[in-house]
Amino acid sequence: MTLSGSPTYQGAPRVHSWRLAGEAIINERYEDGGGADLMRLYHKAKASQWNAEVDVDWGYQLDPDNPLNLHDGTLIIYGTPLWDHLDESARTQVRRHSHAWLISQILHGEQGALLCASRLAQGEDSLPAKLCAAAQVIDEARHVEAYSRLLDKMLTRYPMSRSLRGLLHDTVTSSELDITNLGMQILVEGVALAIFGMIVAYSRDPFVKSLVTRIQRDEARHFALGRISLEPVYRGLTDAERKIREEFVCDGAVALFEHLCADDIWEPVGLPAKECKEAVRESPLARALRRNLFRRLVPSIRDMTLLTPKVRTTFEQLGVLDYEHLPNQAVA
Amino acid sequence: MSTSENVNSLELLRKEVARILHTEIPESDVPLAELGIDSLNVVELLLFCDQLYGSVEMDRLDIGQFTTLQSLDEQLRREAARREEEAVTA
Numbered sequence: 001m002t003l004s005g006s007p008t009y010q011g012a013p014r015v016h017s018w019r020l021a022g023e024a025i026i027n028e029r030y031e032d033g034g035g036a037d038l039m040r041l042y043h044k045a046k047a048s049q050w051n052a053e054v055d056v057d058w059g060y061q062l063d064p065d066n067p068l069n070l071h072d073g074t075l076i077i078y079g080t081p082l083w084d085h086l087d088e089s090a091r092t093q094v095r096r097h098s099h100a101w102l103i104s105q106i107l108h109g110e111q112g113a114l115l116c117a118s119r120l121a122q123g124e125d126s127l128p129a130k131l132c133a134a135a136q137v138i139d140e141a142r143h144v145e146a147y148s149r150l151l152d153k154m155l156t157r158y159p160m161s162r163s164l165r166g167l168l169h170d171t172v173t174s175s176e177l178d179i180t181n182l183g184m185q186i187l188v189e190g191v192a193l194a195i196f197g198m199i200v201a202y203s204r205d206p207f208v209k210s211l212v213t214r215i216q217r218d219e220a221r222h223f224a225l226g227r228i229s230l231e232p233v234y235r236g237l238t239d240a241e242r243k244i245r246e247e248f249v250c251d252g253a254v255a256l257f258e259h260l261c262a263d264d265i266w267e268p269v270g271l272p273a274k275e276c277k278e279a280v281r282e283s284p285l286a287r288a289l290r291r292n293l294f295r296r297l298v299p300s301i302r303d304m305t306l307l308t309p310k311v312r313t314t315f316e317q318l319g320v321l322d323y324e325h326l327p328n329q330a331v332a
Numbered sequence: 333m334s335t336s337e338n339v340n341s342l343e344l345l346r347k348e349v350a351r352i353l354h355t356e357i358p359e360s361d362v363p364l365a366e367l368g369i370d371s372l373n374v375v376e377l378l379l380f381c382d383q384l385y386g387s388v389e390m391d392r393l394d395i396g397q398f399t400t401l402q403s404l405d406e407q408l409r410r411e412a413a414r415r416e417e418e419a420v421t422a
Binding site: 071073074197201202284287288291292295296322325326327 | 344347348351352354372373375376378379380383384
C-alpha cells in the first residue's frame, strides 16, 4: 500500500545556494567539429526520450515494509553482529529507512546532475558537446521527477549525505568545466550506476526494476558522454593541470566510499550510531557496493590518463587498484 | 571480448571470485559448487563477467555444479569471440 499523508523528513529540508564561476559561451560555428561520437550520442538521446508522467504506472503500490523489495543481503548492515541481534520489527525499520535513504540520495544526486548538465550546456564551446549537455538536462529533469514520485511512496526522506554534498558542491562550483564534467559524469554517475545496477539485479519488484532500468539506460549514456568528451581533453593536460584533476579524483573517490556507508540512518532507526558506522564499513554489502562502483570507475580514470601515481596510491588504499586491468564498459 | 588482448581473464576472474567470497584466490580447477557461491553473490559475479567478457547470454553456456573457473572462463571467452565475429559480419 502507499503510505498516506505528507512524508516525514529526517531534518528540515534545506536550500543549498552555491555561487557559480565560469563562462556562458555562444559559438557561431555550427559544424560538428570532429564530434561525430558526441553527435551520435545526441541523436541517441533524442530517440530515447520517455515521459515519466505517462510511461510509468504511478498507481502501483510498494510494500511499505520493504519498499524496493530487495533481499536483506543488500542492506549495508546485513551480515554484521548488529543485524544478527535485531528483532523483526527493528529489521523492518532498517529496511524502510535504508531504502528511503538510498532513493533520497539518488534524488539529490539527480538534481545535482541537472545543475551540472545546465552548466555544461552554457559553457561548452563545441556544438556537439553543448547539444549533448542540453539533452542531458531534460534527462535529469525526468529523473528528478521520477525519483521524487518514487520517494513519495516511502516513509521518510533524508537530506544529502555530508559526503555527497561536498562532492556536489566542488563539482558544481568548479571554475573548470572539465572538472564539473568529471565530477558529474564519471564520479557521481559512476556511483549512481553502481546503485542502479544493484537495485535492478536484486529487486523482486517489477515496478521498481522497470523504472530503474529506464533511468539506468539514460545514465549509461551520460557516463559515456563524460568519457568521450573528457578523454581527448585529458590527453593534452599540463602537469600542473593534471595535478589538480588527480587531487579531485582522489578526494572524490574517498567521498564516494564514505557516502555509500549511509551513516545518517542509524539514529532515526534507534540504533547506536557509532557502533553501526564502524560495523558497516567492512560489511559484505559495503564491500560489494564499492566493488561495483570502482569496477567502472577505475578503468574510466585509467582511460582518461588520470591514473597517476597519487591516484594509484589512493585506489590501492581503497583496495580497488586491481580494477585497472579491467576493460571499460561498452559505450552506451 | 571487449577487454584488451593481453588481459589474463582467468586471473582476473579468480581474483574477483576471491573478493566476492572474501576468501583466498581459488585454484582454476575448483568446481563452482565448491566455491560457496550463493544466490546473492552469483548475481555480482554475473555483473563482473558482463564487464570482463561483454554481455553474458547465460543460456548459451553449459554451466553446472562441476564447471570449473577455467571452463567458465573458456566458455565466456569463446562466447565473446563469437559475438565479435557476428558483429564484424553483420
